[in-house]
Amino acid sequence: MKILTDTEKLALDKYEVNEGQPHILINQELCQACSTKNCLFACPASLYSEQDGEIIVEWAGCLECGTCLAVCSNNALTWQYPEGGFGIIYRYG
Ligand code: SF4
Ligand code: SF4
Structure with missing residues (x-):
């Protein structure tokens, strides 16, 4: 039996995506004043990026680990678990 890597x-x-209903919201004004930009490096799925001076999160692929909320140094994130059965369904713990 093949042992799968974490990536596999x-x-x-x-993922069950609730279109148009992001569970992560970003206060761009607070991000403008952020010197660390921890979110860009901490997300295990690399979902955060900076585009045209704004912080973007590809929330549809979120692993719901909460790391971005924990490391955000300016409290710029509003984060909640996806509602109504949407979000990630883990098959391997
Ligand atoms: S760490 Fe928080 S405040 Fe800083 S850029 Fe990322 S989301 Fe914005
Ligand atoms: S909760 Fe985890 S996977 Fe989702 S965006 Fe934040 S750091 Fe990335």
Whole structure:
């Protein structure tokens, strides 16, 4: 039996996307004043990026680990678990 790597396990996870209902909201004004930009480096799925001076999160692929909320140094994030059965469905713990 083949032992899967963490990356292979993540690829098997399933996402139910609640279109137009992001569970992570970003206060761009607070991000402008942020000197660390921790979110860009801390997300295990590399979902954060900076585009045209704004912080973007590709929330549909979120692993719901909460790391970005924990490391955000300016409290710029509003984060809640996706409602109504949306979000990630883990198949490998
Ligand atoms: S760490 Fe927080 S405040 Fe800083 S850029 Fe990222 S989301 Fe914005
Ligand atoms: S909760 Fe985790 S996976 Fe989701 S955006 Fe934040 S750091 Fe990335």
